[in-house]
Amino acid sequence: MQGYDKYAFEPFAVTVDLAVLTLRADTLHVLLVERGQEPYAGQWALPGGFLLPRESAETAARRELAEETGLSDVSGLHLEQLRTYSGPDRDPRMRVVSVAFTALLPDAPEPHGGGDAAQARWLPYDPARPLAFDHERILADAHERVGGQLEYSCLATAFCPPEFTLGELQNVYETVWGVALDRPNFRRKVLATPDFVEPVPGAARLTGGRGKPAALYRAGTATALHPPLLRPSREGRPA
Amino acid sequence: MQGYDKYAFEPFAVTVDLAVLTLRADTLHVLLVERGQEPYAGQWALPGGFLLPRESAETAARRELAEETGLSDVSGLHLEQLRTYSGPDRDPRMRVVSVAFTALLPDAPEPHGGGDAAQARWLPYDPARPLAFDHERILADAHERVGGQLEYSCLATAFCPPEFTLGELQNVYETVWGVALDRPNFRRKVLATPDFVEPVPGAARLTGGRGKPAALYRAGTATALHPPLLRPSREGRPA
DNA sequence: ACAAAAGTGTTGTGTCTACACCCATGG
DNA sequence: CCATGGGTGTAGACACAACACTTTTGT
Numbered sequence: 293m294q295g296y297d298k299y300a301f302e303p304f305a306v307t308v309d310l311a312v313l314t315l316r317a318d319t320l321h322v323l324l325v326e327r328g329q330e331p332y333a334g335q336w337a338l339p340g341g342f343l344l345p346r347e348s349a350e351t352a353a354r355r356e357l358a359e360e361t362g363l364s365d366v367s368g369l370h371l372e373q374l375r376t377y378s379g380p381d382r383d384p385r386m387r388v389v390s391v392a393f394t395a396l397l398p399d400a401p402e403p404h405g406g407g408d409a410a411q412a413r414w415l416p417y418d419p420a421r422p423l424a425f426d427h428e429r430i431l432a433d434a435h436e437r438v439g440g441q442l443e444y445s446c447l448a449t450a451f452c453p454p455e456f457t458l459g460e461l462q463n464v465y466e467t468v469w470g471v472a473l474d475r476p477n478f479r480r481k482v483l484a485t486p487d488f489v490e491p492v493p494g495a496a497r498l499t500g501g502r503g504k505p506a507a508l509y510r511a512g513t514a515t516a517l518h519p520p521l522l523r524p525s526r527e528g529r530p531a
Numbered sequence: 532m533q534g535y536d537k538y539a540f541e542p543f544a545v546t547v548d549l550a551v552l553t554l555r556a557d558t559l560h561v562l563l564v565e566r567g568q569e570p571y572a573g574q575w576a577l578p579g580g581f582l583l584p585r586e587s588a589e590t591a592a593r594r595e596l597a598e599e600t601g602l603s604d605v606s607g608l609h610l611e612q613l614r615t616y617s618g619p620d621r622d623p624r625m626r627v628v629s630v631a632f633t634a635l636l637p638d639a640p641e642p643h644g645g646g647d648a649a650q651a652r653w654l655p656y657d658p659a660r661p662l663a664f665d666h667e668r669i670l671a672d673a674h675e676r677v678g679g680q681l682e683y684s685c686l687a688t689a690f691c692p693p694e695f696t697l698g699e700l701q702n703v704y705e706t707v708w709g710v711a712l713d714r715p716n717f718r719r720k721v722l723a724t725p726d727f728v729e730p731v732p733g734a735a736r737l738t739g740g741r742g743k744p745a746a747l748y749r750a751g752t753a754t755a756l757h758p759p760l761l762r763p764s765r766e767g768r769p770a
Numbered sequence: 771a772c773a774a775a776a777g778t779g780t781t782g783t784g785t786c787t788a789c790a791c792c793c794a795t796g797g
Numbered sequence: 798c799c800a801t802g803g804g805t806g807t808a809g810a811c812a813c814a815a816c817a818c819t820t821t822t823g824t
Binding site (some may be wrong): 302303305306343345346347348349350375376378379380387389391444507518519520522 | 541542544545580584585586587588589612614615617618626628630686711755758759761
Binding site for chain 3 (some may be wrong): 590695697698714715718719737738740741742743745746
């Protein structure tokens with residue numbers, strides 16, 4: 293590390309890109325913006341933007357998240373650094389190094405679509421949807437990471453509203469992993485983990501209109517899941 | 532993302548920092564360099580350096596690793612992106628965003644100490660050792676990450692030479708986690724995981740001078756560990 | 771003979787899976 | 798009364814921790 297001359301090299305730009313995931317109608321959705329200008333004008337892309345001169349990547353990501361979703365209180369939301377993408381040809385205009393983040397949201401207010409994007413929308417997660425730049429790759433990495441995190445962290449509650457039923461929590465796992473889980477076993481597993489969830493006394497809610505009203509729970513104080521809740525059939529278990 | 536004017540903002544510098552870990556004499560060691568100039572002159576720091584104009588962070592990390600360790604064949608080594616550190620005051624000279632990597636080495640040749648560093652050395656891992664910049668934090672994050680990876684990946688073999696005994700492999704876990712493991716159970720666990728290790732037919736080696744010669748194994752083709760090998764006593768299991 | 775390290779066996783405890791079954795509500 | 802979703806119980810399979818025991822080497 294020498295580099296006293298700030299302008300010795302071609303300058304690097306540093307941006308953040310956000311993979312914002314939510315659940316709408318039991319389907320995984322992603323926040324995407326339609327690009328207003330070249331390159332990739334008219335294409336869908338992950339929201340993001342440049343770091344301001346005295347911002348950390350985390351701060352920039354939270355600011356962008358607030359701007360793009362129009363949420364007032366973005367302070368409590370789960371935001372996590374995914375990884376950094378630094379291929380020299382990511383952006384045809386100049387050298388851009390991008391720090392990617394994943395954000396998990398419970399409810400899904402329609403985004404404002406402000407800023408330099410033509411529009412911002414929630415679209416169903418589809419690994420085959422073409423995106424601008426290397427955003428397909430980033431989104432796939434985010435999905436894989438979130439799926440893995442569900443196994444050994446209490447992250448699933450970040451997809452749920454403040455009070456939720458165990459069925460809704462199970463839906464998070466089933467939707468993200470794309471598998472069906474056994475309800476009795478899931479229930480026991482969650483309740484057996486200390487401080488994963490805590491019951492809301494007396495409260496209940498009708499979920500699908502029909503059926504028995506379900507008890508409500510709040511996210512507990514636990515952050516890690518020991519032992520983990522492994523997703524089945526990753527070819528690990530032979531008959 | 533607008534930013535057509537490359538020089539609109541104060542320029543960012545992008546660097547890589549490496550947390551290079553190895554095992555020497557059953558102790559975790561880190562590759563550190565002594566800084567030759569201000570700031571932090573004379574202090575220990577993680578090796579690293581600037582991205583060249585057309586280098587990805589991964590390429591730069593591998594290049595720096597080769598330069599600092601003096602290893603000829605650095606292509607097969609385990610190198611993994613840790614996370615990116617972007618606090619606005621990380622470096623007093625200018626705005627530096629650093630992509631940190633962890634590298635795991637089996638044997639430990641003495642480093643060359645070339646480049647702009649006063650010297651490069653293997654030093655025992657010590658979370659309390661003061662380091663330049665925010666490198667203490669980076670190193671702690673790397674240790675935590677590697678410890679976690681051992682649980683559900685086959686990463687441990689990256690610390691071992693091409694042929695190793697199960698005792699040596701167990702030493703990796705015990706050294707990184709700082710706990711003792713039951714040898715019979717560890718052995719069964721490893722051998723029960725398909726393709727974690729494969730035996731070298733007929734080969735054996737004396738480990739500590741005394742004792743029965745141990746059979747030799749090679750790293751297998753597996754990359755994930757299902758089910759995981761959880762480290763004990765993380766306050767998860769009561770009595 | 772003894773110490774040290776590798777390797778095998780066994781047994782109890784716990785956890786997970788897979789189901790069968792009951793409860794409450796809307797149509 | 799039936800469909801739908803919430804919630805409880807239970808038996809077999811499996812995995813794991815703990816520890817006793819045997820084997821092979823060096824001193």
